[in-house]
Amino acid sequence: MPETSQRTLGTRSAFTLIEVMIAMAIIAGGLAAMLGLIVTQQQGRDAVRQTQTALNILSGIQERIMSEPWSQLAEPSVARTAWTRPTMLTASTPFSTGYAENVLLEHGLITRPSGLRDLRLHIQYFRAVTAEGGIGAKGVFDLQSDTDSNAIADGFTSAIQARTAMQANVATAQRFDSDPNSQVGTNEPLAIRVTLVWRGTGDRMLGAVPLPGGPSDARMMSVWLCRGEG
Numbered sequence: 001m002p003e004t005s006q007r008t009l010g011t012r013s014a015f016t017l018i019e020v021m022i023a024m025a026i027i028a029g030g031l032a033a034m035l036g037l038i039v040t041q042q043q044g045r046d047a048v049r050q051t052q053t054a055l056n057i058l059s060g061i062q063e064r065i066m067s068e069p070w071s072q073l074a075e076p077s078v079a080r081t082a083w084t085r086p087t088m089l090t091a092s093t094p095f096s097t098g099y100a101e102n103v104l105l106e107h108g109l110i111t112r113p114s115g116l117r118d119l120r121l122h123i124q125y126f127r128a129v130t131a132e133g134g135i136g137a138k139g140v141f142d143l144q145s146d147t148d149s150n151a152i153a154d155g156f157t158s159a160i161q162a163r164t165a166m167q168a169n170v171a172t173a174q175r176f177d178s179d180p181n182s183q184v185g186t187n188e189p190l191a192i193r194v195t196l197v198w199r200g201t202g203d204r205m206l207g208a209v210p211l212p213g214g215p216s217d218a219r220m221m222s223v224w225l226c227r228g229e230g
Contacts, residue, residue: 050200051208053114054221061109061121061194062223070229073125073190083107086177089122091213094197094220098122116198127174128191128226138173140166140191141226166224189228196221 065073065084072084087098098120104110109121129139142165173191197211200219211218 047201047208050116050198050219051221053116054196054198054208054219057104057110057114058194058196058221058223062225064109065192065194065225066227070227073192073227083109083121084123086125087122088177089124089195089197091211094122094211094214094218095120095199098197116196116200118197118199120197122193122195122197124193124195125176126170126191126193127176128189138169140169140173140224142169189226192225192227194223194225 068084083099083103090097095118099122101110101114101116101119104119104121105113126140127137128141130137130142170193176190197214197218197220199215199217200208201217208219208221210216211220214220
């Protein structure tokens with residue numbers, strides 16, 4: 001075979017090998033991107049599932065609290081069930097306090113394991129409306145600027161106003177770390193915050209948010225209730 005023909009064939013073979021290597025690199029990059037997308041989608045599905053599970057649990061607990069006898073919520077601990085006593089939710093150690101999943105199962109708050117890792121239920125009681133005189137006994141459901149002396153909540157006029165005022169009020173409202181019966185009047189409503197905390201994935205999914213100041217994998221979801229006697 002002439003030397004020129006051999007050189008041509010060799011050049012063509014070299015170009016073909018380079019093209020194959022480039023194609024393989026492109027395919028590998030595409031597969032890596034697809035794998036990353038699949039992982040992200042799976043994490044998203046897990047986050048949605050976790051949040052939906054938490055929503056279902058909160059809904060059931062809300063119904064139980066609204067139907068429980070008043071004595072289980074606002075009278076001495078000896079008369080109260082194990083899951084209605086107030087708990088302390090500390091951001092740095094959210095899984096060391098609160099009621100674990102076995103307690104929720106024991107009291108019928110859930111009927112089967114939730115699948116939420118390190119699930120904890122926290123119950124907190126606050127004064128709902130500012131006490132007579134408005135001094136030292138702030139209510140969660142009052143406007144932040146409430147300075148009058150009535151014992152009736154000054155209603156929020158918008159959802160934004162309610163959210164802003166309540167966020168400020170939680171820090172200043174009277175909280176009952178023990179039984180509130182000696183500190184609330186007859187038929188006076190309680191503001192009850194029900195919070196679920198678990199170890200999860202994702203950032204914000206359908207209302208589940210990272211726990212401010214807590215572990216990086218801690219997720220939380222809360223609901224506020226107002227409950228009085230009767």
